[in-house]
Amino acid sequence: MSEGERLTELAKRRGFYFPAAGAYGGAAGFWTYGPQGAALKSNVEDAWRDRFVVREGHQEISAPDVMPEPVFEASGHLDGFDDMIIECAECGATHRADHLVEDNTDIEEAESLPNEEVMDIIADHDIACPSCHASLAGEPVDNFNLMFETNIGPGTSSPGYLRPETAQGIFVEFPQLSEYARNQLPFGVAQIGKAYRNEISPRKSLVRVREFTQAELEHFVDPEEDEPPLSEVEDVILPLYSAESQQADDGGVEHLTVGEAVADGVVTSDWVAYYLGVAKGWYERIGVDMDRFRFRQHLPGELAHYASDCWDAEAEIDGDWIEITGFAYRGDYDLEKHAEHSGEDFTVFKQYDEPVTVERPTVDPDMSYLGPEFGGDAQTVADALEALAERNPEAFDGDEVTVEVDGDSFTVPVAETNFSVEEVTENGEHVRPHVVEPSFGVGRLVYTVLAHAYTEDEVDGEERTYLDLPPEQAPTTVGVFPLMDKDGMADYAREIAGALREAGHSVTYDDSGAIGRRYRRQDEIGTPYCVTVDYESLEEDTVTLRERDSTDQKRVSIDGLAETLERLTEGETTFDAL
């Protein structure tokens, strides 16, 4: 059994996750988190919120899942959020063409190749349809938009889309959010919420699904002035697989500190480097195995339409590298597009310390000349002259000036433009912030943490499976058992379970079956500690406390048990030190 299959079997049996709506045959790409999975997911989200929102001093919002079409026209998703699809002429099944190439050749990241090249590779390798095994050679490779479309209200006049990334819910609200931040850059806005993509081929349980949770941070910065607190992470060692290494014959992962990666220009954005450093420590905290982890830079053809640079955090499972987070430098792409499409102001006014006097080139074109000369184009020519004066005042140095409008050239005598340079006093300027975006897929994190925690060993001659989840992440902190359901042991154990819940611990009470089986059940869901109430408990007010990984047991007082468990789960003490 592969690692993924083993995990999916355990996940279903023990209540982590399972295919949704099974009673009706289900729908590929939709999963329900069971009690253990929902608790684990929520612990991962809490840990993310703690590290990327609270400790960074950012704000969190919650925007709608459905947004009107103009949002996605502006963001570029309507036109460009496509994957490559190929349809089998024999059985009609559709497949993701780039994945077929990756699965059947040595080519990695086929997504970065043009459609025609992917079509040629499919033909050259005579790649067959995975469903019916007919040849796919010669079948066209098309673009398929991944957004789920819906109608807002009755009728079809107001199309809307389920958001394919939570980020757009932050970008469209920028004017309002900027006010909340008192128009002071830099500031960060985060969101944990659902995103939806109509994936062509959902696969590997939680890895490629059609509805998933993202935890995204949009950090708005002044590209001229703001710098990240790099010194806080400069010594963190990053396993970096750069685009250059990926393209070189002998390239591999380089281990550089954040400081070295920036100094050597391997990571070009200081902000991206900062977040790689912060995230590395966080992945370790939630239980990602650092021996199965790397940061991989996107190849040029692989970059999303909005990104100028992007590094993915990837975790290895079953020999495959799975993208768990994207760290993108989005520049001002999104804010510029939303400003252009909505007509609203998506800038921040930056007040100068002192007013400054600047030279401002202006034009005041003579319309009584432009009108007869250029007819219907006169106003566009006037606008183009104004833009040119701002951009390149030297163009007005001669007797004539030429502007390009929609591919046509218009030449105007400089005298008719009334070009002049005025001195004006300015108190500040409008800055369009750049965006640095760490974007985490929560389901993939849950999957990775579970896969990396899965451990098999032998206890008392018997095989055992357990999840060595960090105590802080485990869905259940403590299992409480009576040794036997008699002589008041069960009542006492229930009382202890209640007191531990009252103290804020996540507790499972279990009195069914042999004690060894109860331990195994908790081991399999990663419960770090178990408490057993026995005869001695009734006489001495003590219990046995058992640690999951070592299976060692200690006798501890019931008085102070809740605090002991808290110190253990928070890492303030160790089981050995008790």
Ligand code: GAP
């Ligand atoms: N706002 C940027 C953005 O959405 P992305 O790389 O497309 O970037 C970010 O997605 C993260 O969301 C990925 O790193 C991955 O963890 C997760 N993700 C993306 N598509 C997914 C899918 N179909 N199923 C599960 N998780 C997905």
